[in-house]
Amino acid sequence: MGKDEKEDSGFGFKDKAKAEETLKLLEQHDPNYRRLTVRGLLGRAKRVLSMTKAEEKIKNIKEAMEVFENWLAELDAGKEKKPEKKKEQKKEKKEDKDSSSDVEMEDKDEKKLPADKVQGLGFKDKEAAEGTIKALEGRDPDYQQLAVKGLLGSAKRVLTCTRDETKLANIKEAMAILEKFLDDFDTNHLSKQNNAYLSLGIVKTAQKSAGDAVTEKQRAFIAAYSSVNGEYKRLRTVEEKEGGKTWDIVRNAALKELKEKHADAKLFNDKDEPTPEHLELLLWAYSPEAAKVKKLVPETKEDRKRKSSGGDDTPSKKKKE
Structure with missing residues (x-):
């Protein structure tokens, strides 16, 4: 079941390009989900390597694994480098400015770029779910699917810590709409209509x-x-x-x-x-x-x-x- 879900989501490790695409697709999910997914993919990749003889396939998978391993390493490094005091933060910023002006320019440019996520998506009730489907209309099918799956995952987590009966009923009603969307998505093979971007x-x-x-x-x-x-x-x-x-x-x-x-x-x-x-x-x-x-x-x-x-x-x- 897990394998099918990953494949349907577009996640994979067959080569470097697929690994990089996977990381991009994961950006709309919460950090913990991203980390767990990448670690899971690394585990599966290692198992596949142990059963693969084709040299080209082994090479491609190892390159994909390197992409994931570097991503995890950067993630862990980011945690370790987080300063505890404002003075340390100011000192780091000054050192960065003096030693790497190019990196500083990149950070500024990044902040100027528009967001990469559609606003207004939700699952609090029927109206929110219908608004979500409307907001996703006409967009890349792969993004529609990932966005709805992400909302359903969040909705399920909210249900586990909610006691208010009205809120529970509203969320369940919204989930039914989102789940129907995914069913129709699969039935109509909408993923085949995705127009992957060239550089x-x-x-x-x-x-x-x-x-x-x-x-x-x-x-x-x-x-x-x-x-x-x-x-x-x-x-x-x-x-x-x-x-x-x-x-x-x-x-x-x-x-x-x-x-x-x-x-x-x-x-x-x-x-x-x-x-x-x-x-x-x-x-x-x-x-x-x-x-x-x-x-x-x-x-x-x-x-x-x-x-x-x-x-x-x-x-x-x-x-x-």
Whole structure:
């Protein structure tokens, strides 16, 4: 049962990329859940290693384990370094400022970035649950599923320490709505409709290739993607200037139309370059053949102090990944 739940949630350890994706998916959960999940995945990875003979698979799993182990080490280090007195905090800040101005700039830029979680989600009663479903409408299916699962987990914990009968009844009513959402989600195989994001660097390259064919809407999306340093989760709270919808919703709507329009289109020409139809999708940070795109399409690096996967054409932003 546990294994299926992890796989359904998108968590895994098959390679480094999957491990990094898992950590991103876990960011919306509470710290204790994240820690326990990562440790559980490490345990499963070790068991798989003991039964695996394929060298490539062993290499990939070990790289994934290294990602998880480094994450846990940083987590523990953060606890140990937490200062007890305000004077020590001030001293640390001064030393950091003197010894690593780049890191300080990164912290400031991080604070300026918009939130990566949708506000207004809840489970206190029927209205809150219905409002949650409404707020998640049109967003990335994987995020919808994770958000609802997270709320259900929180609701179950609240139930165990609540004695008020009215509150219990309201929460249970909300849970029924959220559970029905997950049932419908699985029945309709909505996870298959998730449009995984390509890096900002690839999108920038596609923009150069498309030239004058780039629409104003696509330019606005790329500008928004750049403004959050290529951190796609933050598009959940960045609204387009016209319409008031956030860019994750706008992107999914645009891709739904384009995927139907180019369902039978050829994606690469004889030179292994993206076709015009394919470029339309790439400009929205998506491709049906993402793995091939990553191999064939170079990333545009506009800031040598940043990796192109989180690049930004604003030189003052220096955030490392």
